Amino acid sequence: MDSRAGLAATPRALPYYVAFSQLLGLTVVATTGAWLGLYRGGIAWEGALQFNVHPLSMVIGLIFLQGDALLVYRVFRNETKRTTKVLHGLLHVFALVIALVGVVAVFDYHRKKGYADLYSLHSWCGLLVLVLYFVQWLVGLSFFLFPGASFSLRSRYRPQHVFFGAAIFLLSVGTALLGLKEALLFKLGAKYSTFEAEGVLANVLGLLLVGFGVTVLYILTRSDWKRPPQAEEQALSMDFKTLTEGDSPGSQ
Amino acid sequence: MDSRAGLAATPRALPYYVAFSQLLGLTVVATTGAWLGLYRGGIAWEGALQFNVHPLSMVIGLIFLQGDALLVYRVFRNETKRTTKVLHGLLHVFALVIALVGVVAVFDYHRKKGYADLYSLHSWCGLLVLVLYFVQWLVGLSFFLFPGASFSLRSRYRPQHVFFGAAIFLLSVGTALLGLKEALLFKLGAKYSTFEAEGVLANVLGLLLVGFGVTVLYILTRSDWKRPPQAEEQALSMDFKTLTEGDSPGSQ
Numbered sequence: 001m002d003s004r005a006g007l008a009a010t011p012r013a014l015p016y017y018v019a020f021s022q023l024l025g026l027t028v029v030a031t032t033g034a035w036l037g038l039y040r041g042g043i044a045w046e047g048a049l050q051f052n053v054h055p056l057s058m059v060i061g062l063i064f065l066q067g068d069a070l071l072v073y074r075v076f077r078n079e080t081k082r083t084t085k086v087l088h089g090l091l092h093v094f095a096l097v098i099a100l101v102g103v104v105a106v107f108d109y110h111r112k113k114g115y116a117d118l119y120s121l122h123s124w125c126g127l128l129v130l131v132l133y134f135v136q137w138l139v140g141l142s143f144f145l146f147p148g149a150s151f152s153l154r155s156r157y158r159p160q161h162v163f164f165g166a167a168i169f170l171l172s173v174g175t176a177l178l179g180l181k182e183a184l185l186f187k188l189g190a191k192y193s194t195f196e197a198e199g200v201l202a203n204v205l206g207l208l209l210v211g212f213g214v215t216v217l218y219i220l221t222r223s224d225w226k227r228p229p230q231a232e233e234q235a236l237s238m239d240f241k242t243l244t245e246g247d248s249p250g251s252q
Numbered sequence: 253m254d255s256r257a258g259l260a261a262t263p264r265a266l267p268y269y270v271a272f273s274q275l276l277g278l279t280v281v282a283t284t285g286a287w288l289g290l291y292r293g294g295i296a297w298e299g300a301l302q303f304n305v306h307p308l309s310m311v312i313g314l315i316f317l318q319g320d321a322l323l324v325y326r327v328f329r330n331e332t333k334r335t336t337k338v339l340h341g342l343l344h345v346f347a348l349v350i351a352l353v354g355v356v357a358v359f360d361y362h363r364k365k366g367y368a369d370l371y372s373l374h375s376w377c378g379l380l381v382l383v384l385y386f387v388q389w390l391v392g393l394s395f396f397l398f399p400g401a402s403f404s405l406r407s408r409y410r411p412q413h414v415f416f417g418a419a420i421f422l423l424s425v426g427t428a429l430l431g432l433k434e435a436l437l438f439k440l441g442a443k444y445s446t447f448e449a450e451g452v453l454a455n456v457l458g459l460l461l462v463g464f465g466v467t468v469l470y471i472l473t474r475s476d477w478k479r480p481p482q483a484e485e486q487a488l489s490m491d492f493k494t495l496t497e498g499d500s501p502g503s504q
Contacts, residue, residue: 115445116445116446116447119444119445119446119447119451120433120444120445120451120455121429121432121433121436121454121455121458121459122433124455124458124459125429125458125459125462128459128462159474159475163469163470163473163474167466167469167470170422171462171466173426174425174426174429174462177373177377177426177429177430178429178430178433180373181372181373181374181430181433181434181437182433182437184373185433185434185437185438186437192371192372193367193368193371193372194368194371195368195371199371199372202373203372203373203376206373206376206377207373207376207377207380210377210380210423210426214419214423217415217419218415218419221415221473222411222415223411
């Protein structure tokens with residue numbers, strides 16, 4: 001974990017796990033598309049199909065892109081810390097923008113149909129995810145991307161940022177499962193119990209979502225796969241009042 | 253993290269977080285009981301109320317007790333490793349037995365009513381949780397409680413055991429949310445959107461479940477709250493071929 005001399009070797013199994021996570025993530029997106037295309041009439045911004053923009057956008061934004069944003073530090077191991085940070089922040093921005101399109105779609109659809117908003121557990125969890133996601137992004141930006149925060153402050157905030165990042169991602173997966181279940185029960189009702197093709201496909205999609213969540217979490221938390229600190233970071237950290245605060249850069 | 257001399261001090265904030273987790277966990281159990289008592293006619297093994305044994309048992313077993321079993325190593329910091337292990341294993345046995353009562357209740361209820369089994373995403377996730385839980389317990393027992401496994405093997409398996417333990421716990425929370433949503437939509441249907449009291453209480457229960465899951469995960473993953481290795485463990489580890497395999501007990 002402490003190879004600070006030059007380029008650090010990538011752990012042998014890591015690329016296979018990352019490839020597997022991407023395969024799973026793309027399968028989740030494709031299965032969502034297949035479900036909406038085969039059983040829900042496809043996607044359009046106008047009319048009854050506007051609702052379908054919601055699940056697809058949320059899965060692309062808050063599942064696939066958010067998951068990939070978390071993996072950036074495991075995949076880009078030898079790029080400068082700044083480049084990796086910017087990529088991490090940008091992926092989260094893309095994720096949030098696509099998610100917001102999905103949120104606007106469902107509110108607009110509800111408004112046109114005269115449906116109530118924000119009554120279900122899915123919507124409560126979804127709102128919580130969005131608020132936490134935005135707050136986490138803002139706080140992350142101000143701590144890590146602007147040069148204002150001291151090295152000591154960054155070191156203390158980093159584990160919190162990582163924990164809440166993982167928690168928000170997992171809550172996003174859970175919220176997607178709740179939404180999927182809601183969409184199934186509203187449409188299929190008692191037919192769900194007759195193993196209708198749509199129900200089975202949606203259950204498989206649910207398990208794929210769980211699989212993607214677990215795989216991203218595994219890659220993220222394996223301690224020997226963490227990004228090793230680089231010589232450049234030691235130097236950079238000097239800019240941020242390290243010395244005046246008497247912190248050792250290796251501390252956590 | 254490395255205070256190996258005598259009794260290790262308990263981190264200052266840890267007891268407050270543990271107390272908060274227990275308060276949340278008990279509130280989850282009480283709210284489940286209140287929901288079933290107020291809106292579902294209470295609990296009985298015979299008749300229509302047999303179904304209600306299912307949510308209560310699963311919440312006590314696979315949420316509260318499973319969560320507490322994960323926290324054993326954070327709470328009991330100075331007891332012998334063996335005592336802590338036995339408590340950890342026993343809590344998981346209690347959790348599994350109570351969960352099995354809940355599973356029998358729902359299958360028995362379905363059989364008497366002539367309902368189909370295992371068609372929903374909730375049931376698929378639940379089955380996955382039970383299988384993984386049992387396998388994890390068996391593998392954990394054979395690696396950690398019997399003296400057969402070498403110290404090196406234990407050290408390599410430990411992080412996997414911890415990761416999958418956390419993943420199974422989180423999947424249990426997700427499965428509970430799916431079950432709660434299913435129970436609500438089957439009974440309330442379109443009335444769910446009128447902010448019926450039962451729907452609101454169940455949504456609050458859902459958020460409490462999420463809160464308990466996040467709090468347990470936070471206590472579990474905070475690196476400076478991990479149980480410090482004790483002098484006794486260093487000595488014990490000698491029995492398990494440490495020296496012959498050339499492993500340092502501090503590695504990993």
